[in-house]
Amino acid sequence: xxxxxxxxxxxxxxxxxxxxxxxxxxxxxxxxxxxxxxxxxxxxxxxxxxxxxxxxxxxxxxxxxxxxxxxxxxxxxxxxxxxxxxxxxxxxxxxxxxxxxxxxxxxxxxxxxxxxxxxxxxxxxxxxxxxxxxxxxxxxxxxxxxxxxxxxxxxxxxxxxxxxxxxxxxxxxxxxxxxxxxxxxxxxxxxxxxxxxxxxxxxxxxxxxxxxxxxxxxxxxxxxxxxxxxxxxxxxxxxxxxxxxxxxxxxxxxxxxxxxxxxxxxxxxxxxxxxxxxxxxxxxx
Numbered sequence: 001x002x003x004x005x006x007x008x009x010x011x012x013x014x015x016x017x018x019x020x021x022x023x024x025x026x027x028x029x030x031x032x033x034x035x036x037x038x039x040x041x042x043x044x045x046x047x048x049x050x051x052x053x054x055x056x057x058x059x060x061x062x063x064x065x066x067x068x069x070x071x072x073x074x075x076x077x078x079x080x081x082x083x084x085x086x087x088x089x090x091x092x093x094x095x096x097x098x099x100x101x102x103x104x105x106x107x108x109x110x111x112x113x114x115x116x117x118x119x120x121x122x123x124x125x126x127x128x129x130x131x132x133x134x135x136x137x138x139x140x141x142x143x144x145x146x147x148x149x150x151x152x153x154x155x156x157x158x159x160x161x162x163x164x165x166x167x168x169x170x171x172x173x174x175x176x177x178x179x180x181x182x183x184x185x186x187x188x189x190x191x192x193x194x195x196x197x198x199x200x201x202x203x204x205x206x207x208x209x210x211x212x213x214x215x216x217x218x219x220x221x222x223x224x225x226x227x228x229x230x231x232x233x234x235x236x237x238x239x240x241x242x243x244x245x246x247x248x249x250x251x252x253x254x255x256x257x258x259x260x261x262x263x264x265x266x267x268x269x270x271x272x273x274x275x276x277x278x279x280x281x282x283x284x285x
Contacts, residue, residue, distance in 0.1 A: 037219040042226070043217035059227065062193060062204040065121070066235065069128025070189050076129075077136025077185070078178060082170065085139075085144035098137065106131035106192045110199050124196045124204075131192035132185035136178070143177025144170055157173075176250065179243030186239050190232045205231070 016039050026034035037045075049055040080098070083090040106127050113123030151169045160168065171178075197206030209224030 009175045019203060035218075040071045041219045042222045046223045046226070049220070049223055058203055058205050058208045059231070060196065062206065063231065065128055065197075065204065066186075066231075067187055069125045069193070070132050070235075072125075073129045073132035073185060073189070074136055074182060077133045077181065078140050078171075078228050080133075081137040081140025082166075082174075083139045086170070095110055098134075102134045102138075106188070107199075110196060113196075115201060120200050120202060124193060128189050128193045132182075132189045135188060136181040139177050139184070140174060140180025143174035143180075146177070147173045152173050168259040174245070175247050178245050179239070179247065182239050182243070183236060186235050187232065190228065190235070190237055194228055 015060065019036075020039040022033040023036045023038040028034050080090075080094065084095050084098075085091075109127055109130055110123070113126045114120075117123040119124060147170065154166050155165050155169055193204075194206035194209070197204035198210040201207040205224055207226050209221055209228070212218075212220030212224060
């Protein structure tokens with residue numbers, strides 16, 4: 001384990017230790033910690049939930065909804081964003097409608113989903129899709145419009161057609177911006193799918209968390225919150241790792257080794273001395 005990973009583990013352990021201390025001592029200053037469950041209570045409840053089939057069924061249902069809605073939103077968002085950025089007709093026909101719908105929070109579409117779809121499952125997937133679609137679409141549109149036209153002109157000069165330009169220039173060049181939108185979209189999707197499950201769901205982590213709240217089972221509520229946070233972190237990390245792999249041709253400045261400055265009077269490597277000598281001879285010639 002590197003020092004950086006150790007620091008992250010210590011940070012998390014310190015936060016949990018502070019939580020345990022404040023709740024165990026029933027600290028009641030401006031914030032009232034005496035009503036919070038302790039870390040040990042939450043861990044005990046989590047162990048009980050993890051041993052039941054209901055917990056894993058809820059987790060599977062929430063993951064299925066997220067994966068389905070987010071995948072559909074990713075494909076549609078990239079396609080629509082690219083079309084709007086490269087086609088004036090698409091921008092005039094589709095752009096105004098999307099700009100009117102974009103400010104509407106996805107969770108506000110719950111009544112619309114209930115009216116449109118015959119089942120709650122389809123409605124929740126629709127809300128998840130809507131939540132992720134707009135960040136992906138907007139980021140794709142901006143990324144495609146920001147591409148330099150020199151690359152496209154080079155491909156067309158070599159005889160490439162529209163689809164060759166799209167596959168060789170547009171999509172690869174816009175990938176960093178697209179994955180920026182995907183990272184935002186997966187986070188917003190989790191917010192909306194949990195909210196939708198609380199409002200109209202029958203199963204899922206959000207539904208179970210709300211049920212625990214209604215029966216005043218606060219350790220169960222925090223187990224649900226911790227599960228949501230863990231699932232969100234895992235899916236966001238998966239999107240980030242995929243983005244790094246697909247854009248590995250980009251320079252990674254944060255992992256690049258630092259260049260060591262040459263001290264005054266320090267001896268230069270022999271091959272550099274030879275190279276410098278050859279340059280002086282050519283200059284004198």
